[in-house]
Amino acid sequence: MKIKTLKTVVTSLFSSLAMISSAAAEKIEIKGSDTLGAKLVPQLKAEYLKTNPSLTIDILAQGSGHAFSNLVAGTANIGMSSRKVKDKELDNFASKGKKLVEHIAAYDMIAVIVNEKNPIKKLSLTQIEGIFTGSITDWSEVGGKAGSISVYTRNTSSGTYKSFSGLAMSKKDYGDKCQKLEGNQPICTEVSKNENGIGYVGLAYADGDNYKTVKVDGVSPKISKISKYPLARKLYYYTVGEPEGEVAKLLTWMTQSEEANEIVAKIGFVPTPVAAAAIKKDAETE
Amino acid sequence: MAKKNQPNLSERVSFKRKRGVQLMGLNLNADGAVKGFFGGNAYLAILFLFFICIFLFKSAIGFIPGYRTELSEARISGVEAANHVNYQLTGYxxxxxxxNQAFINERRARFGALETVVPIYEELESIIDDQLENEVDEYTELDEGPEKESAAITLKESVRKVCATLPRSKLLEEIQVRLPETEEISEDSYTRALIFAEQYxxxxxxxPDEVNRIPSMINEQMGSFFKAIDTIKQSDDELRQIYVMIEKQALTTYQTIFNNRTNQESIDVLSKDLESLESESKRAVAIxxxxxxLRSKIVEVDTDENIKLVYAEIKKHDEAADKMISEFQAGVDLLAKAEIQTEKSEILIKESSRLFDELKEISSDRKALLTEWNHQKPVTIWDSITAFFFGADxxxxxxxxxxxxxxPLFTGSLLISVVAMFFAVPLAIGAAIYVNQFATKREAGFLKPGIEFIQAIPSVVLGLFGVLVVAGLxxxxxxxxxxxxxxxxxxxxRLNVLLAGLLLAFMACPTIFTLAEDALNNVPKAYTEASLAMGANKLQTALRIVVPASLSGIVAAVMLGFGRVIGETMVVLLVAGNKARIPDLSKGLGVMGESVHTMTGIIAxxxxxxxxxxxxxxALFMVGLVLFLISLCINSVCQRIIAKRSNKN
Structure with missing residues (x-):
């Protein structure tokens, strides 16, 4: 008799556990890049949940590196990254027998921002390199008002930090006078409060109070100029294996649907189809 | 009623020995269990500490040999030699x-009027960017022909129209930001700028190329100052070329060695994984x-062959370095001849002559190092240790x-802590003396909990408050x-040592206050009474008797406050500015306006x-270990001080 009750208790326990786990299957965890995860993905999530209210989506944006560490540990379904995966990270996936699949999320342009009061309107790539590597230290050297330059950069765990060094600084090291801040927003804040500040942010942050973007090599960071702007890059979603079920549905919606593309454009990224069209068009004219 | 509840006296005093379970000679009863529970908790804390220590040491310990490997790879590939050259170039x-700043300043002061065309043009250019983008795009897409010619005329007109919308007074304001001496915009410069804008x-x-040529045209008129800066500008060319050559060669070797090593490490790890798997499983195949x-990526490198080129460049180095110095000197001599009119330029030139002396020193040091440099000289463990503890980058x-x-991290942490203590110590100890000696009971009743409440503020809140409010103030x-x-x-x-120091001082106050107040409290009543009986007044008693008697306790309080400050993470991460550079102490106290990085901040x-x-x-764990050891030292010294005091009492 006693054993029988024990059995029922155990089975009911198991069934309730199974129910919990099946409910957990409806939960999608997205982790990684701050560039993607701070504004874009949360807004996409809100829009998507309107049509799929039963789904739970958790977002954690701490830098691109976290995308891969979480994917490999199985604690994320989708990883967001503002850079391509590194070789070392691929090893981790291989050793677990996992295959990483890349999806292009959107195109981004890294905007170089200066204070509103700064008369500088444009900088060449060489000047930008000089400023960020530390060989140019005063605004008068690039045609501005005299004053020593304060350089604000992202920190080393950011994908943008690496992308920028590759795109704008011919892979040279950052100068030791750079102040490393914790995200796009702090850079905007510091530049907006420091007349001699300069920093770089994703295009989504390019419009704001008391700071402005500068033209890089004569091209302003506008969506229509994506093929000519020297600091443009791709942003990625990563999954382990080809996505399935809810994750696949969400990913297709985020990267391809009209609604999602509208949000992407509204926030300041360039939706993949638009970018692809612009690049194709320029390739044809040349 | 009261009588009824009063227990019988005999019942109260007699503690019956409770019977417990006898197990392996231990008497396990309720009392024993409670005692065991408490004791267990105490030991658990120690065990935890022990595990943390082991974890820290274990994670950090591999750093020294690992860094040694990387340093020796840098040496064998020649990257180290490239760095020696690079130090001189950075100095240059x-x-x-x-x-250059001095030159530009002087040029602006003397020929600013000629230069105004450039900023005017840039203002106009940005108006065209903002307002005429569509028209320009449409024009660009037209095919060559009469249609395009007529469109060009319309476009020119719209350019003029749009540019005219910018009032001259506003334009003048914008120009004055860059060229403060400008008094008016001459018609001539405006027309020229407008023509450039049309061309744009x-x-x-x-x-238009002409715009870019304007500054160099003005340079010609600067006479010997320009000749000087031109000489100076070219003085590093040869050395830079050598650097580029060495680095190119060395980096290829370095990266190949580095990749080979990391690939081999990956292969080792993966092979270990593979051993435990069945050979046919999906995972095994993938691995x-x-x-x-990875194996196919490992390439043979002949370091001895590759390094020959580096040595060939090093041979040329001394000459190039000397040339840089001598040509720079020639430039400086020319500078002396140039008439410098502005005070600011003179100051800058003076500063640069100080830097020039430094550069001479750097150059001769590095030259000596490079002559001795040998890629086969082994890197010792000691080298790796010094490179970590005394490395400046x-x-x-x-x-x-x-x-x-x-x-840079250690000095940053130390500087912030010193500034914090400078503010916190007088504040907290003053408060402690007041609350303990002079305050009425009612005052003490709200002062003490009030100050202690500061401790309850989460540091991230304080950090954000610092960034959003205090920094601006x-x-x-x-x-x-x-x-x-x-x-x-x-x-x-905005984010600097002073700000971080102020916020941390605020955080350290309650720690120092509480402990100092305790120490003051522990001074035997007899001391105070004796002093008062001798006729000393309250202030004399407090300052001459009570404070000296509790001095060791106060010192301990200050040290613990210091420990709290140096270990704080969130606040410094948010407000210290995170600039990994040794603070420029030559500025004296002005160093407080600089941004620094900290040991805690870098880990986070x-x-x-x-x-x-x-x-x-x-490496991050090594930094953590250093922090841990600092805290450990501070705490143990404090405990000793406190123990000494209680012995005395």
Whole structure:
């Protein structure tokens, strides 16, 4: 008799556990890049949940590196990254027998921002390199008002930090006078409060109070100029294996649907189809 | 009623020995269990501490040999030699930028009027960008022909129209920001700028070459100053060429060696995984594939062959370095002949002559190092230890060689802590003396809990408060004219040592206050009474008797406050500015306006990106270990001081 009750208790326990786990299957965890995860993905999530209210989506944006560490540990379904995966990270996936699949999320342009009061309107790539590597230290050297330059950069765990060094600084090291801040927003804040500040942010942050973007090599960071702007890059979603079920549905919606593309454009990224069209068009004219 | 509840006296005093379970000779009863529970808790804390220590040491210990490997790879590939050359070039850059600033300042003062065309043109250009983008794009897409010609005329007209919308007075204001001496915009410069702007629109957003040539045209008129700066500008060419050659060669070797090593490490790890798997399983196949791929990436390098080129360049080095110095000197001599009119330029030139002396020193040091340099000289463990503890650069995530030098972080932490203690110690101890000796009971009743409540504020809240509120206030205050005597004022970087120090002082106050107050409280009543009986007044008693008697306790309080400050993470991460550079102490107290990085901040900031086990990760743990040891030292010294005091009492 006693054993029988024990059995029922155990089975009911198991069934309730199974129910919990099946409910957990409806939960999608997205982790990684701050560039993607701070504004874009949360807004996409809100829009998507309107049509799929039963789904739970958790977002954690701490830098691109976290995308891969979480994917490999199985604690994320989708990883967001503002850079391509590194070789070392691929090893981790291989050793677990996992295959990483890349999806292009959107195109981004890294905007170089200066204070509103700064008369500088444009900088060449060489000047930008000089400023960020530390060989140019005063605004008068690039045609501005005299004053020593304060350089604000992202920190080393950011994908943008690496992308920028590759795109704008011919892979040279950052100068030791750079102040490393914790995200796009702090850079905007510091530049907006420091007349001699300069920093770089994703295009989504390019419009704001008391700071402005500068033209890089004569091209302003506008969506229509994506093929000519020297600091443009791709942003990625990563999954382990080809996505399935809810994750696949969400990913297709985020990267391809009209609604999602509208949000992407509204926030300041360039939706993949638009970018692809612009690049194709320029390739044809040349 | 009261009588009824009163227990019988005999019942109260007699503690019956409770019977418990006898197990392996132990008497396990309820009392024993409670005692065991408490004791267990105490030991658990110790055990925990023990595990943390082991974890820290274990993670950090691999750093020293690992760093040694990287350093020796840098040596064998010649990257180290490239660094020696680079130090001189960095020194040169710092010097050149000063001279260049002086030059530009002088040029603006003397020929600013000629230069106005450039800023006017740039203003007009940005108006065209903002307002005529569609028209320009449409024009660009037209095919050559009469249609395009007529469109060009319309476009020119719209350019003029749009440019006219900018009132001259506003334009003048914008120009004055760059060229403060400008009094008016001459019609001539405006027309020229307008023509350039038209060309810009017609030529697919291409800035006319003439605009770019204007500064160099003006340069010609600067006479011997320009000749000087031109000589100086070219003085480093040869050395830079040598650097580029050495680096190109050395980096290829370095990266190949580095990749080979990391690939081999990956293969080792993967092979170990493979051993425990069945050979046919899906995972095993995937791993095998990866291993094969990694193996194919490993390439043979002949370091001895590769290094020959580096040596060939090093041979040329001494001459090039001497040439840089001598040509620079020639430039400086020319400068002496040039008439410098502005005070600012003179100051800059003076500063640069100080830097020039430094550069001479750097250059001769590095020259000596390079002559002795041998790629086969082994890197010892000791080299690796000194490179960590006395290294002046913390440069991680580099595309070249990553450097892990503790000095910039350590000095940053120390500087902030010293500033914090400077504010916190008088404040907290003063408060403690007041509350303990002079305050009425009612005052003490709200002062003490009030100050202690500060401790309850989460540090991230305090950090955000610092960034959003205090930083702005401090910056505003620093711009007030009559406060400019304060070192570091006016502040350029909002996030700096002073701000971090102030916030941390606020955080350290309750710690110091509570402990100091305790120490004052522990002074035997007899001391005070004796002093008062001798006729001393309350102030005399407090300052001459009570404070000296509790001095050791107060010192302990201050030290613990220091420990609290140096270990604080969130606040410094948010407000210290995170600039991994040794603070420039030559500024004296003005150093407080600089941004610094800290030991705690670097761990919080960088651990996110590094994969566990790589050298960078171990380096962060080394920093953690240093922090741990500092705290340990402070705490044990404090305990000794306190123990000594209680013995005396």
């Amino acid at each position: 850059d710092a010097l050149y930028t000063k001279v 629109a017609l030529n697919e957003y291409e800035t 095998q594939e990866r291993i094969d791929k 913390w440069k991680t995530g580099s595309n070249r060689q990553s450097l892990y030098g503790l000095v 401090l910056q505003g205050l620093s711009n007030v004219g009559w406060l400019s005597w304060i070192p570091g004022f006016p502040i350029q970087d 900031q960088e651990y996110g990106e590094v994969e566990p086990g790589v050298l960078h990760w171990k």
